[in-house]
Amino acid sequence: MLQSPKEKLASELRVLCIAGSPRRDGNTDLLLRQIAAGAASREAQTKTVILSELDISPCRHCDSCLKTGKCVIDDDMQWLHTDLREADRVVLASPIFFMGVTAQTKAMIDRCQALWVIKYVLKLPVAINPGKERRGIFVSVGGTKLSNLFQPAIATIKSWFTTLDISYDGELVFSGIDEKGSIIQHPTALKDAFTAGQRLADANLPE
Numbered sequence: 001m002l003q004s005p006k007e008k009l010a011s012e013l014r015v016l017c018i019a020g021s022p023r024r025d026g027n028t029d030l031l032l033r034q035i036a037a038g039a040a041s042r043e044a045q046t047k048t049v050i051l052s053e054l055d056i057s058p059c060r061h062c063d064s065c066l067k068t069g070k071c072v073i074d075d076d077m078q079w080l081h082t083d084l085r086e087a088d089r090v091v092l093a094s095p096i097f098f099m100g101v102t103a104q105t106k107a108m109i110d111r112c113q114a115l116w117v118i119k120y121v122l123k124l125p126v127a128i129n130p131g132k133e134r135r136g137i138f139v140s141v142g143g144t145k146l147s148n149l150f151q152p153a154i155a156t157i158k159s160w161f162t163t164l165d166i167s168y169d170g171e172l173v174f175s176g177i178d179e180k181g182s183i184i185q186h187p188t189a190l191k192d193a194f195t196a197g198q199r200l201a202d203a204n205l206p207e
């Protein structure tokens, strides 16, 4: 069947969903799945990577990337760098651990220092298609209801997105969610996540 121009644009949209929780099928995983389903319902191409199943060492600050923009550590971050540079949309899902993102998420972010070098030292484009708009959102939950619960993590994600030339499209966050899977009991969360995925994909389409 022939695709309409709108469908064609959407199917070319690459949405990279990053699961940062070490707890499989937990609250952020469930939200992320809905976001991916929402984006897929708009014909976007989605790919989900599960950080806890990957081999990603922490940054060693060896400064080897300073001249080349390439990280010398030979692990899964090598291909994830490419995925991050190719994505049109990035969804980062991480629960709050001690007021920040999880260790798995932070290790992945810190390893983007090589991309920081590409942008700020080598002054080269980070995105594979620099002319194409790149957007991202942050998805999170925390067990407590502290008023500033998500602020430190949001600051981290914003700084990371800036390095990747991704504009921060906002966050989908829920406090007071602690037990595995308890997000299902939230009256709107899963539906909100599906809609957020649709919106993220729709943002590419001309009216």
Ligand SMILES: Cc1cc2nc3c(=O)[nH]c(=O)nc-3n(C[C@H](O)[C@H](O)[C@H](O)COP(=O)(O)O)c2cc1C
Pocket: 021, 022, 023, 025, 026, 027, 028, 029, 094, 095, 096, 097, 098, 099, 100, 141, 142, 143, 144, 145, 149, 177, 178, 179, 180, 181
């Ligand atoms: C090591 C650890 C640290 C945590 N730190 C916080 C915290 O600082 N604030 C908070 O509200 N919840 C904290 N939590 C609770 C988690 O954010 C909560 O259980 C969340 O629902 C886990 O999401 P997941 O199911 O996607 O893994 C922590 C949990 C763990 C295991």
